[in-house]
Amino acid sequence: MRSHLSHYPIVYAFIAGVGIILFWRGVWHTADLFAFMTGPVSTIIGVVILLMVGMFVSFFIGDSIIIAGIKREKKLAEKTESEIETEKEELDDVRGMVREVEKEVEEIKDIMDKNKKC
Numbered sequence: 001m002r003s004h005l006s007h008y009p010i011v012y013a014f015i016a017g018v019g020i021i022l023f024w025r026g027v028w029h030t031a032d033l034f035a036f037m038t039g040p041v042s043t044i045i046g047v048v049i050l051l052m053v054g055m056f057v058s059f060f061i062g063d064s065i066i067i068a069g070i071k072r073e074k075k076l077a078e079k080t081e082s083e084i085e086t087e088k089e090e091l092d093d094v095r096g097m098v099r100e101v102e103k104e105v106e107e108i109k110d111i112m113d114k115n116k117k118c
Contacts, residue, residue: 002054016055022046 005012026043
């Protein structure tokens with residue numbers, strides 16, 4: 001559900017907002033008017049909605065939830081140690097390539113500077 005909703009951020013935000021409102025409505029009713037049934041039911045519904053859209057625990061993380069859903073990435077907790085190690089190796093490779101490109105750009109700049117002086 002997260003990966004599908006991540007393509008529709010406004011709908012995603014609306015559903016998450018409804019979940020948050022229902023959660024706090026549930027808390028309010030539990031503490032106030034219908035302590036035996038309606039409050040807990042609202043709380044449970046709110047928690048279920050928030051868990052379904054991946055917002056219950058990670059509400060303050062930000063856009064990373066949407067980006068991860070679009071990329072269909074697993075949460076860090078869902079990844080195996082070998083997947084994490086593979087990802088780390090890939091990032092190290094990319095860093096190495098970026099360093100090489102930086103060196104080549106510097107070499108090109110040096111050549112262009114020498115040509116301007118001639």
